[in-house]
Amino acid sequence: MKEIAEKVVAGDVRTVARLIRDIDDGMPHVRDALKRLFPHTGRAYVIGITGAPGVGKSTLVDQMISHLRKNGKTVGVLAVDPTSPFSGGAILGDRVRMQRHSMDEGVFIRSLATRGHFGGLTQSTRSAIDVLDAMGKDYILVETVGVGQDEVDVVRSAHTTLIIVIPGMGDDIQAIKAGILEVGDIFVINKADRDGTDKTMSDLRLMIDMDQKKYKDGKWKPPILKTQAVFDQGVKELMDTIEEHRLYNFKTHGDLPFRKRKDRVGQELAEMVKARLIEEVIGGLVESGAFDMVVEEIVSGKLDPYTACERIVIPVLGKRP
Amino acid sequence: MVQKRRLRVMVAKPGLDGHDRGARIIARAFRDAGFEVVYTGLHQTPEQIVDAAIQEDVDLIGLSSLAGAHRYLFPRVVEILRERKAEDIMVCGGGIVPEADIPVMKKAGLKEIFTPGTTLDSIVAWVNANVKPR
Numbered sequence: 001m002k003e004i005a006e007k008v009v010a011g012d013v014r015t016v017a018r019l020i021r022d023i024d025d026g027m028p029h030v031r032d033a034l035k036r037l038f039p040h041t042g043r044a045y046v047i048g049i050t051g052a053p054g055v056g057k058s059t060l061v062d063q064m065i066s067h068l069r070k071n072g073k074t075v076g077v078l079a080v081d082p083t084s085p086f087s088g089g090a091i092l093g094d095r096v097r098m099q100r101h102s103m104d105e106g107v108f109i110r111s112l113a114t115r116g117h118f119g120g121l122t123q124s125t126r127s128a129i130d131v132l133d134a135m136g137k138d139y140i141l142v143e144t145v146g147v148g149q150d151e152v153d154v155v156r157s158a159h160t161t162l163i164i165v166i167p168g169m170g171d172d173i174q175a176i177k178a179g180i181l182e183v184g185d186i187f188v189i190n191k192a193d194r195d196g197t198d199k200t201m202s203d204l205r206l207m208i209d210m211d212q213k214k215y216k217d218g219k220w221k222p223p224i225l226k227t228q229a230v231f232d233q234g235v236k237e238l239m240d241t242i243e244e245h246r247l248y249n250f251k252t253h254g255d256l257p258f259r260k261r262k263d264r265v266g267q268e269l270a271e272m273v274k275a276r277l278i279e280e281v282i283g284g285l286v287e288s289g290a291f292d293m294v295v296e297e298i299v300s301g302k303l304d305p306y307t308a309c310e311r312i313v314i315p316v317l318g319k320r321p
Numbered sequence: 322m323v324q325k326r327r328l329r330v331m332v333a334k335p336g337l338d339g340h341d342r343g344a345r346i347i348a349r350a351f352r353d354a355g356f357e358v359v360y361t362g363l364h365q366t367p368e369q370i371v372d373a374a375i376q377e378d379v380d381l382i383g384l385s386s387l388a389g390a391h392r393y394l395f396p397r398v399v400e401i402l403r404e405r406k407a408e409d410i411m412v413c414g415g416g417i418v419p420e421a422d423i424p425v426m427k428k429a430g431l432k433e434i435f436t437p438g439t440t441l442d443s444i445v446a447w448v449n450a451n452v453k454p455r
Binding site: 013014017018020021024025083084086087088089090091092093095096097099102103108109110111113115 | 325326327329348349351352353354355356357358359360361362365368369372373375376377378406407
């Protein structure tokens with residue numbers, strides 16, 4: 001395990017690729033490697049990119065990589081795509097838009113499937129972020145489809161979160177409002193040559209302005225930018241805005257590394273414990289077939305789910321709560 | 322939960338051939354078979370394909386060529402994998418490949434070649450029988 005960690009820190013691509021696979025496949029030995037890697041993390045700047053399918057996230061990420069590389073920064077990319085709930089397979093196609101960077105040694109791109117994790121997507125993506133961080137990447141871009149709590153949680157682990165929309169998405173903006181507006185640090189209207197850009201701009205502005213109270217005392221107020229990612233239009237301005245937000249973060253939280261901020265650490269630890277418990281408790285029961293038996297009992301009406309839950313939880317706790 | 326290893330497969334289009342309908346259909350069949358499929362898009366160099374395959378930690382690369390350049394492109398991918406000490410990643414190919422070229426391809430290190438008319442089921446069955454997650 002020591003060897004794996006050393007190779008990751010030395011930037012060995014095959015070791016990094018394999019370790020991320022092992023994390024995703026839930027191999028128990030990764031825990032030790034991650035423990036050893038943790039002291040090497042906390043240096044990378046993590047940018048989350050989220051938005052509905054087809055808004056141009058991958059294309060935007062591709063351009064962002066170019067801009068960061070021009071400034072001499074190394075880049076890691078994690079592109080998350082959904083797993084088919086029916087077959088368990090996935091088509092991971094975000095890479096198509098980024099392939100021009102595949103031979104650049106300063107860039108590491110990895111596609112991840114959401115899989116059927118019991119709340120483990122957040123966990124495994126965070127661990128993958130740690131691996132790329134320990135590998136020495138300056139910037140890590142995490143791209144997810146902004147649906148589902150897990151994916152929102154993933155982008156919440158970022159230092160700067162971008163929410164990408166396109167013109168004419170009236171009702172979808174309502175959807176954003178309900179879930180992820182709160183986590184957006186920067187809003188991007190991509191494909192801004194299309195009709196309806198100004199309307200989308202004013203809709204977003206109205207939504208943000210309704211939270212006026214939140215932005216008092218110099219608090220960061222999410223700017224709204226227009227881009228045409230395919231033509232690299234507006235991407236330079238976006239990168240400048242990300243840099244402004246980075247400096248704002250730095251000013252607000254001092255030189256305290258992001259991962260050591262109390263709110264973040266608490267939240268991440270709680271999530272890690274939750275994922276591990278589910279993994280150990282449910283995982284064991286599924287493997288032995290006991291889980292399926294209990295489910296059968298509920299289905300056939302012999303047992304109610306509340307009693308079933310107690311039956312599972314009480315032996316683990318060793319007492320009646 | 323302790324998860325089973327899931328097969329990861331790359332579907333790639335090397336060279337200037339601009340038709341990827343077949344490759345997309347294969348990708349879809351692989352997804353439906355429960356594999357994680359990384360698709361590279363069109364116009365890839367063998368070097369790009371190998372670098373992507375290594376970063377993605379795939380078990381198999383499936384190359385598609387309909388334009389007649391497979392005799393150079395397919396073996397080149399195997400060659401670069403060897404140079405990168407990644408020969409544990411298996412390579413197969415498909416598309417318009419004349420019967421006479423198949424032994425040449427296999428000698429160059431491709432594990433199988435699928436020609437027009439091959440059913441999706443038989444390709445998936447071949448993958449399941451021959452490719453084990455590493």
